[in-house]
Amino acid sequence: YGTCGLFSYRIGERRFLVSFYVYSNNRNEFAIGFIPAGTTLDDQLYKGMRFADWAEKTDRRKVNCQAPILEGTVEFGSYRARASMKSAKKAFLTILISNAHQ
Structure with a gap:
């Protein structure tokens, strides 16, 4: 059980x-990714972030990260996102979004 x-x-x-x-x-x-701005945030997308x-796909990118390696980077177009999470009951997720071409 958890959150x-x-x-x-x-x-x-x-x-x-x-x-x-x-x-x-x-x-x-956790999973991080980029999708088209008009995409509906629904249960199908939530499950897709984890399992799909x-x-x-040419319109989206993602990376999934599981313990013990809780760090990931995803690039799409001009964007780069890096994230890391502590593996503990009080988890902290750190995210950095930057220009992928710099």
Whole structure:
């Protein structure tokens, strides 16, 4: 048991997306990605962040991170997002979004 969620930020024509799962046994995981700004935030997207393979999709990118390696980087277009999470009951997720071409 634990806590899970999905949130996003609009950045230009893209939406930066974060899904997270914080378990009581410290086996945390998260996913970060970029999707088109008009994409609906729904249960299908939430499940897709965790389970779907987006490798063949041209309009979105993501990376999934699970304990013990809770660090990931995803690039899409001119954006780069890096994230890391502590593996503990009180998890802290740190995110840095920057220009991928600098």
